[in-house]
Amino acid sequence: MVKTTIQTTLAALALLALAACGNTTGERGLTGAGIGAAGGAATSAATGGDPTTGAILGGAAGAAAGALTDEEDIDIGEPVWE
Numbered sequence: 363m364v365k366t367t368i369q370t371t372l373a374a375l376a377l378l379a380l381a382a383c384g385n386t387t388g389e390r391g392l393t394g395a396g397i398g399a400a401g402g403a404a405t406s407a408a409t410g411g412d413p414t415t416g417a418i419l420g421g422a423a424g425a426a427a428g429a430l431t432d433e434e435d436i437d438i439g440e441p442v443w444e
Contacts, residue, residue: 384428391429398424
């Protein structure tokens with residue numbers, strides 16, 4: 363139980379840290395959704411849950427975190443496509 367809680371907490375922190383890649387609200391929301399979906403699916407699979415549900419919830423959380431922050435809040439550089 364403790365291991366699962368630690369893994370989930372670390373995954374959540376990583377998602378929040380990486381959810382806001384990009385300069386515009388759209389870029390940040392899109393990259394946040396992708397990172398959140400991947401992290402949610404991986405975390406859910408690692409903890410015995412349904413990866414699809416994890417991806418949906420993680421994607422929604424990542425998109426929200428990306429869209430609701432701006433460059434001054436979290437800035438990890440330019441997106442790879444620029």
